[in-house]
Amino acid sequence: MKATVFQRSRRHLLALLGAQPLLALAQPAAWPTRPVRLIVPNAPASSVDTIGRIVANQLAQPLHQPVVVDNRAGAAGALGVEVGRMAAPDGYSLIVASSSSMSVAPLLQKAVTYDPLNDFDFVSLMAVLPNVLVCHPARAVRNTAELIAWAKSRDGKTNMASAGVGSVSHLAGIALQSAAGFESLHVPYKGGSQGVASVVSGETDWVLTPAPAALGLVQSGRLRLLGHSMGVEAHPLGPVPSIGETVRGFEFSSWIGLMAPKGLLPSVADTLRQALTVALQQPAVRESFEANGAVPATDTGQEFRVWVERDIALNRKAIKVAGVQPE
Known part of the structure; x- marks a missing residue:
């Protein structure tokens, strides 16, 4: 039976945590050496912003650097994503991506200039929102x-x-x-x-x-x-x-994940995934996620990409059935 994203996520968390202590990033690495910017393409107090800030607060400890949230709202997330796409791929500008900005906006907005599958590096899912x-x-x-x-x-x-x-x-x-x-x-x-x-x-x-x-x-x-x-x-x-x-095979949930401008070093992506794993294990994060109806989830970059591909396909089908035309 094919493993679900949640089964894979659990194995991924256990593998990472089993290979090192909970706060294994105790020794400062070559990256990061300065604050990290987390671009949130949504307005403050939105669900994407809320989840982004919860994670940002917890990422600072394992990364040994401040993680600063930068809200760039507009065009259903497309504006902030474009800002992220144009940033240097050095790990100091990351994108809190979502189903709205990556799976829907490119299908419904003619003005969107980014390709969600080819213009970014996939770090990991962070949360699924039913x-x-x-x-x-x-x-x-x-x-x-x-x-x-x-x-x-x-x-x-x-x-x-x-x-x-x-x-x-x-x-x-x-x-x-x-x-x-x-x-x-x-x-x-x-x-x-x-x-x-x-x-x-x-x-x-x-x-x-x-x-x-x-x-x-x-x-x-x-x-x-x-x-x-x-x-x-x-x-x-x-x-x-x-x-x-009741409706066999039906799944249609929102998601929030971490992406980076294309060209991120694999070592930086690995460090980010390890830090995210640590952050999502904290009781304060799990409590905050639960209060917001979110389920924590991590995966590999490739698994995250497959997740987004599937989500785009689901939204494309729904848009066709609904008869909505891009504007």
Whole structure:
């Protein structure tokens, strides 16, 4: 059976930690000798920024240098990624990449000038963020199967909210409809909070949205949680089942990872992966990730590249089904 990214990640973590003490980077190396810049292509307080800052705070110790977050928001992450692409490949400018900036923006924005697979060096995944399927508590559905059956019985007369055309919640929702064979009217809003709020108010029926946008409302009883978008082997939300248990093979989650401008020395990439492994093992990081609905994950550069290739393919298919044209 092919190993999942989480099984590989666990083996990778154990291999690295088994080969050296937890803080094995105790002796300063040739790199880094000065502060490292972490380019975050998103606004402060966004999920990508939050995860980036959590990791940056913990990377400083094993690297023996400050790690400074540099927010370069704009164009759904494309602006900051381009800044990173043009930086020197010396390891002192790194990119907090995401599914939005690497898997979606190049497909939907004609102005994007970078190639996500060929213009960067892949260091490692950092986190996977499941999308969660939620509905209004008054709806007569309690799980994914019942939502699908209910939507089919209403012959398309149900509404799916999203954060806007081409957003994660839009493409994830379209992917679910395509895989499960039902239709809901897409109702786009200006941002994730408005889309989720429409489900809370009953204006729309359901949304498949990044976990941080909905978990607080689930806990307060204002939304009902039906499933998550990670694989059936993953349990990011305890007993909450994967959508894939009902819709076989369905996976559509967001991710955040570490990339560098093309030309990074392999030795620097290895040092970064070791430091990231150390950082993600810290209890404070795991607690912060859990609070933000994120699952820590590390892998090799090649495994990370394969992950991104698969994600681009999933988003390309969803964009085609949705009929969204690049602008």
